[in-house]
Amino acid sequence: xxxxxxxxxxxxxxxxxxxxxxxxxxxxxxxLQHGWNVLDGLGPETPYLPGLPxxxxxxxxxxxxxxxxRRQATVVGAPYLYLLSLRPAAGPPERxxxxxxxxxxxxxxxxxxxxxxxxxxxxxxxxxxxxxCLYWQEYHNPRIRAAYERAGRVICHGYRGKRxxxxxxxxxxxxxxxxxxxxxxxxxxxxxxxxxxxxxxCEPAVYGDPMQLNGEDRRLAAWIRRQWPELHGTDPDxxxxxxxxxxxxxxxxxxxxxELRALLGWRRPAPTPAIASRA
Amino acid sequence: xxxxxxxxxxxxxxxxxxQHPQRPPAGSAALVPLVDAVARQLPDGGEALxxxxxxxxxxxxxxxxxxxxxxxxxxxxxxxxxxxGVRVLCGTLPKLQxxxxxxxVVALDGMGRLCSVEGPQxxxxxxxxxxxxxxxxxxxxxxxxxxxxxxxxxxxxxxxxSPQGDEQWLPIGEYDETKPGSPDRLGAHLSAxxxxxxxxxxxxxxxxxxxxxxxxxxxxxxxxxxxxxxxARAAGTAYAGHPVLSDPRRLAAAAVRAGLGVEFAxxxxxxxxxxxxSAHPPSATRPPVPPVLLADGPVLALTxxxxxTWHRSVLDRGTPTAGRDPxxxxxxxxxxxxxxxxxIAAAVRYDARAVxxxxxxxxxxxGTLPDAARAYAxxxxxxxxxxxxxxLDPSWRSPEPVATSSAVAxxxxxxxxxxxxxxxxxxxxxVTDVETLTAVLTGAAGMRCDRPVPEPQGPLKPxxxxxxxxxxxxxxxxxxDTRDQLLWHERQLxxxxxELARARRTIAMFDGSLGYRAAKLGAAALRTTRxxxxxxxx
Numbered sequence: 106x107x108x109x110x111x112x113x114x115x116x117x118x119x120x121x122x123x124x125x126x127x128x129x130x131x132x133x134x135x136x137l138q139h140g141w142n143v144l145d146g147l148g149p150e151t152p153y154l155p156g157l158p159x160x161x162x163x164x165x166x167x168x169x170x171x172x173x174x175r176r177q178a179t180v181v182g183a184p185y186l187y188l189l190s191l192r193p194a195a196g197p198p199e200r201x202x203x204x205x206x207x208x209x210x211x212x213x214x215x216x217x218x219x220x221x222x223x224x225x226x227x228x229x230x231x232x233x234x235x236x237x238c239l240y241w242q243e244y245h246n247p248r249i250r251a252a253y254e255r256a257g258r259v260i261c262h263g264y265r266g267k268r269x270x271x272x273x274x275x276x277x278x279x280x281x282x283x284x285x286x287x288x289x290x291x292x293x294x295x296x297x298x299x300x301x302x303x304x305x306x307c308e309p310a311v312y313g314d315p316m317q318l319n320g321e322d323r324r325l326a327a328w329i330r331r332q333w334p335e336l337h338g339t340d341p342d343x344x345x346x347x348x349x350x351x352x353x354x355x356x357x358x359x360x361x362x363x364e365l366r367a368l369l370g371w372r373r374p375a376p377t378p379a380i381a382s383r384a
Numbered sequence: 385x386x387x388x389x390x391x392x393x394x395x396x397x398x399x400x401x402x403q404h405p406q407r408p409p410a411g412s413a414a415l416v417p418l419v420d421a422v423a424r425q426l427p428d429g430g431e432a433l434x435x436x437x438x439x440x441x442x443x444x445x446x447x448x449x450x451x452x453x454x455x456x457x458x459x460x461x462x463x464x465x466x467x468x469g470v471r472v473l474c475g476t477l478p479k480l481q482x483x484x485x486x487x488x489v490v491a492l493d494g495m496g497r498l499c500s501v502e503g504p505q506x507x508x509x510x511x512x513x514x515x516x517x518x519x520x521x522x523x524x525x526x527x528x529x530x531x532x533x534x535x536x537x538x539x540x541x542x543x544x545x546s547p548q549g550d551e552q553w554l555p556i557g558e559y560d561e562t563k564p565g566s567p568d569r570l571g572a573h574l575s576a577x578x579x580x581x582x583x584x585x586x587x588x589x590x591x592x593x594x595x596x597x598x599x600x601x602x603x604x605x606x607x608x609x610x611x612x613x614x615x616a617r618a619a620g621t622a623y624a625g626h627p628v629l630s631d632p633r634r635l636a637a638a639a640v641r642a643g644l645g646v647e648f649a650x651x652x653x654x655x656x657x658x659x660x661x662s663a664h665p666p667s668a669t670r671p672p673v674p675p676v677l678l679a680d681g682p683v684l685a686l687t688x689x690x691x692x693t694w695h696r697s698v699l700d701r702g703t704p705t706a707g708r709d710p711x712x713x714x715x716x717x718x719x720x721x722x723x724x725x726x727x728i729a730a731a732v733r734y735d736a737r738a739v740x741x742x743x744x745x746x747x748x749x750x751g752t753l754p755d756a757a758r759a760y761a762x763x764x765x766x767x768x769x770x771x772x773x774x775x776l777d778p779s780w781r782s783p784e785p786v787a788t789s790s791a792v793a794x795x796x797x798x799x800x801x802x803x804x805x806x807x808x809x810x811x812x813x814x815v816t817d818v819e820t821l822t823a824v825l826t827g828a829a830g831m832r833c834d835r836p837v838p839e840p841q842g843p844l845k846p847x848x849x850x851x852x853x854x855x856x857x858x859x860x861x862x863x864x865d866t867r868d869q870l871l872w873h874e875r876q877l878x879x880x881x882x883e884l885a886r887a888r889r890t891i892a893m894f895d896g897s898l899g900y901r902a903a904k905l906g907a908a909a910l911r912t913t914r915x916x917x918x919x920x921x922x
Contacts, residue, residue, distance in 0.1 A: 135814060154872050156865025158814030167734060177814035180736060357737050364740075364827025368812060372823055372834060 109148055110137040112265040114274035115184040122187040123366045127274070134370025135177075137184070138162050139265075141297040141353060143329060145170035146178060160368070163355040179368060182355035185301050188277050190359075194285060198306060202234040203227075203289040206298040207253075208316045209240030218316030220249055223293055224256045226313045230339050236260060236287065238280075238298070281305065295329050295336055303336070303350035308343045311336055385469040389462040394476030394502035399458040401437040401497050404551065410493035410528065410592035411439020413679035417699050418585070418597060421671040422488065422526050422655060423449035430487030433518055434470075435477070436497050437461060438490070443470050446490065455480060457500040476500035477511060482518050489515045491527040492653070493592055495563075497551070505554050509562030512577065519658045524669075525579065526655050529570055530591040532558040534650040535619060535635045539628040541849070567600065567652055579656040582669040585677075586649035589619035589636060595679050597653060602675040602686070603645030607694045609721045609767055610686075612640040613776055614678050621680070625844035631806065632846055637725070680777070682710035686717060694719075712779045720769030722776070727763055727799065728808055736811035736828070742768070743829035747792045749773045755785030762795040764802070789831050796825040797837040805845075807854035816862055 110116050110133045119137075120130035135158035138146035146161035147153055158177045161167050170178035205227050207220065227235055235257035243249045244261035253259045262280045263273030273279075280301065284290060290302025293313035303309040315326040330337050333353075335345040351357075366372050402409050423432065423446050432446050434454045443465065446452045453471040456462050462474035473480065477498040491498075495511035506514060515525065531537070542548060544557030564570035571581050586603060587594035595618035596611075603611060619632035639648035646652070655671050676686035683700040694717040701710045723746060730738035746768075750761045753775075760780040766773050800821035803810050815821045819836055826833035 152872075154865075155868050156814070156862060157869070158812075164734065179812055179814055180734070360736070361740070361827055361830060363830075363832040364824050367820055367823035367827050367833075368815070372820075 107136050107151060108267065109139045109151060111272050112139040113184075113262075113276040113280075114272060115139060115277070117272075117274040118184045118188045118191070118277055119365065119369065120371075121191055123362045123369075123371055125366075125371065131369075131371050133160070134158070135160055135179075138166065141183075141295075141300055142166075143169070143325070143332075145173045145175045158368070161355070163353055163358060165353070166355075180355055180358035181365065181368065182357075182359040183297075183300075185277055185281075185297070186304070186354055186356060186359055188281055189305070192278070192281060194306075198285060200286060200288040200306070202236060202287055203231040203291050203310075204236045204238055204283055204287040204302065204307070205231070205257075206238050206290070206292040206296060207240075207243070208292060208294040208296065209243060218314055220252050223313050223316070224252060227291065228256050230310075230312065231289065231291065233288065234258070236283065238262060238283065241265070294326065295333055299336065300350040300353050303343075303347045304354060304356065309336055309341060309346045309350065310339050311341075312339045387466045387469055387471055389459075389466050389472045389474050391459075392473050392475035392481070393479035394457070394500045395459050395462070395474040396457050396500045396502075397459045399500075400460040401456065401458050401551070402461045402464060404549075406549070407551075408593065409437030409439050411442045412593040412595060413441075413683045413700065413702065414594050414597050414677045415492060416441060416445055417677055417683060417685070418653065418671070418673050419445050419490065419492075419526070420449075421673045422490075422524065425524070425669070425671060426450045426487050431485060432488040432490060433482075433486040433515075435489060435491040435515060436493035436495075438493060440468060442490070442492070443468060446488075450488070453482075453486075455498070457497065476503055477506055477514050478504045480514060480518065484518070484520050486518050487520055487523045489519055489523070489525050489527075491515060491525075494528050494530050494651070496530075501553055507556075507560050507562045509573070509577075516577065516579075516658060521659050523658045524582070524655060525658070526653070528587065528591055528651045528653050529564065530651045531647075531649055532563075532565060533648070534591070535588070535632050535639060535648050536590055536622075536650040538635060538648075539623065539630055539632045539846070539848075541627055541629055567646055570652060570654065574654070574656050579658060580669075581654065581656050583655040583671050583673070585653040585673075586646040587651040587653050588615045588645075588649055589622040589632060591651035593622070594618075594650065594653075595621060597673075597677040598645060599675045600646045602688075603640060604643050606676065606688070607686070607717055607719065608641055608643075609719075609725070610694075610717055610776060611645065611676065612637040612725075613722045613764070613767075614680070615640045615645065617680060618678070620845065623846035626846055628846045628848050630850040631848040634806065637722075641725070681705055681708065682713060682779070684713060707781050707783060708779050709781065710779055713777070718767045718769065718774035718776060720767040720772070720774070722764065723766040723768050723773065724764040724799065724802065726768060728803070731803060731810040732808055734809070734811045739811065739825075740828045740830075743796075743825065745771065746773055747788070747829040747831060750791055750795075751788040754781075756781040756783075758782075758786045758788060758791035759794065761791060763799050792829055792831050793822065793826050793833045793837045794840060796829065796833070797822045798840045800825055801840070805851055805855070807851055807858070816858070 115137055116130035116133055117127045121127035136147055136151065137160045146159045146166045158179045159170060159175055160181045161170060161178045162183045164180055167178040167180050207223060237253040237257055237259045239253065239259060239261050241261055241264045250259060263276040264271055265276060284302050284305040284307055287307055289310060290299055290307035291310040292299050294315050295311050299309050299311060317323060333349060335341055335349045419442050426449055430450050432450045432452045434443060434446060434452060437456060443454060447470055453473060454465045455473045456465060457476055459474055462472045466472045495508050498511055499505050545555050547555035564573045567584060574581055585597045585599055588596040596614050598611060616633040616637040619636040623632050639645055657669055674685035674687045678684050682698050682702040685697050685699050686694055688694050696713050696715060696717045698710045698713055727739055727742055746766060750758055753761055759782040761775060765776050767776050800818045804818055804821060812824050815824055822837050823833045
């Protein structure tokens with residue numbers, strides 16, 4: 106439906122999970138939550154179409170969406186969890202260092218903050234080598250990238266795509282591979298990446314200047330810290346943090362392949378519209 | 385053998401209560417064992433009076449035990465009853481003179497059809513006194529008292545105080561203040577009037593035609609799930625295809641589950657003795673009826689043994705039905721909660737995980753059933769005792785073996801229909817057609833459903849206004865949503881058409897223009913020159 110469904114190769118992962126061609130996922134009948142957020146599961150500027158499902162990650166998001174008037178929110182869990190089930194870990198993990206995700210802006214909202222101060226704090230805090238994973242915008246900014254390269258290895262998982270064009274459908278795969286290599290995952294904001302890391306066996310940490318999105322209400326970051334204290338700090342308890350992350354990603358809301366195919370509108374042939382029979 | 389009809393006065397010549405389209409005479413298969421049990425307690429030579437219109441089967445049961453007299457107000461009914469060889473009095477109750485004659489009075493049609501249009505119009509209490517007078521000391525009474533707040537009233541589109549039919553010449557409804565409105569008040573009233581209560585049963589789902597008769601203790605502490613399902617089924621059958629305010633199945637199940645099976649019953653059935661209670665201790669006079677009687681085709685008795693286990697036994701196999709063997713109903717009654725209720729409880733919590741767990745467990749179990757029993761393992765016929773499923777009614781077998789996948793898909797089709805028609809909240813709110821919901825539920829049960837599942841062939845359901853209202857609301861919403869979606873698709877189409885137009889302009893520019901042709905010629909000349917240069921270097 107919306108091109109955000111294909112961001113990060115989410116639709117592709119779900120197609121693979123449903124036994125369909127991951128290179129050519131069918132159109133999803135609805136809106137797939139493409140990143141962790143504290144709203145109704147949609148991106149801030151996603152033009153929602155009434156009557157269509159928002160496939161949200163967790164019950165908490167479903168309840169929030171309902172309270173915002175979104176009646177069709179349906180819990181399916183994060184696509185990342187489906188990828189985890191498709192790619193179980195091969196053997197005992199050999200992990201080292203930290204993968205650090207600086208809070209990023211996006212195409213229409215840049216982030217304001219002092220990258221160098223953030224780097225310094227990360228270097229001072231992290232016990233081992235750091236891999237900085239930049240969003241593609243920062244990655245392609247030579248000045249920002251150079252600052253991070255002076256402090257560690259710098260990577261980018263890929264381009265999330267736009268209007269079904271140039272989607273790096275290996276995005277999540279690359280992220281999973283990287284997360285499995287690291288002992289810790291850290292960021293200056295609670296984000297999808299930290300949650301992914303926490304359920305992939307990394308010890309999560311959220312600390313440092315949360316920075317600010319252009320036009321963003323600063324109270325939001327503080328609200329998030331109050332709501333999920335178990336995921337914040339330089340050394341949160343990994344067990345509690347992992348359980349909390351699993352809940353946010355909707356680990357208990359994951360759907361079986363046949364049920365998911367029906368929900369996403371991927372059954373063949375497509376059902377004929379009908380109303381509930383009454384007699 | 386036809387007997388003579390005694391006209392006592394006030395009889396109605398052009399009338400029949402037995403031919404009433406909406407309100408047949410009192411009588412149902414579940415009432416037969418009750419009447420039989422009470423009649424068996426009659427003393428030798430004792431006589432019975434049946435007051436009001438009653439079904440032939442009840443008259444026959446009584447007549448088999450004792451000389452029976454029937455009091456009806458309509459002459460046509462009197463003639464019909466007389467044709468069965470029963471003594472008949474035809475007229476209005478206030479004209480009844482037979483004081484102290486009978487040992488048993490049966491009035492299972494209530495007191496509402498005893499007075500004709502002629503003469504005094506007795507209220508409930510006066511009617512009871514008139515019947516009281518006809519009994520010998522120690523004589524017994526078996527009556528039905530309609531509950532004005534029974535489920536049958538709550539779902540009724542009409543009300544007795546808005547008269548419609550010819551028989552409603554005095555439409556006082558719940559404003560007959562002499563009629564007790566609760567079992568407690570009924571007991572108190574009888575006691576005050578010189579009766580001693582021997583037995584009370586709650587009757588579901590229609591006052592005169594109960595399919596379930598249960599003692600209060602059984603409803604309070606008995607097999608709640610089985611009783612709730614039975615009450616719901618009785619209500620569904622009683623109102624099949626009838627327009628109602630809200631689905632009586634839902635109300636019946638909720639009432640019985642909540643321990644309010646007596647309070648919301650359609651009627652209370654009472655056996656009482658005329659005279660001093662101390663002379664008739666209930667233990668000695670209680671009719672030998674099982675705690676629960678139910679009639680769903682066969683007539684069944686539910687009884688509890690000393691260890692507290694409930695047993696089901698077939699009292700009457702009923703009319704033979706293809707595919708049904710009532711003998712399978714004999715034995716211990718399965719325990720536990722109805723799977724459908726557990727599923728709905730999980731669905732309204734949006735707990736898809738719990739729904740999946742229940743359905744997967746159930747689907748695996750369906751596979752272990754005999755081929756011919758699978759089709760009947762629908763979620764409204766399965767009890768789950770902890771983790772152990774059992775068929776509530778195991779008497780049915782299909783003529784052809786049914787594959788597990790077909791049985792599961794068909795049962796999910798039926799449950800999808802229940803969820804949608806009932807307007808229940810569920811974890812898949814964007815699914816608005818039964819077919820997709822069937823596929824989702826079948827998937828949740830761990831199976832695939834790619835083909836449409838035909839609508840289940842079952843009895844008609846009640847046509848509920850509340851559910852209809854909910855469907856209209858939902859359809860309006862869907863229509864509004866669809867309109868918005870159409871506009872969105874149009875905008876998308878416009879965007880794509882603009883993109884296409886731009887692409888076509890680009891193609892045209894490079895494909896047909898002079899400049900493009902010149903560039904193509906230049907490129908060809910360049911290629912030729914380069915090849916010539918390469919050849920010259922070899």
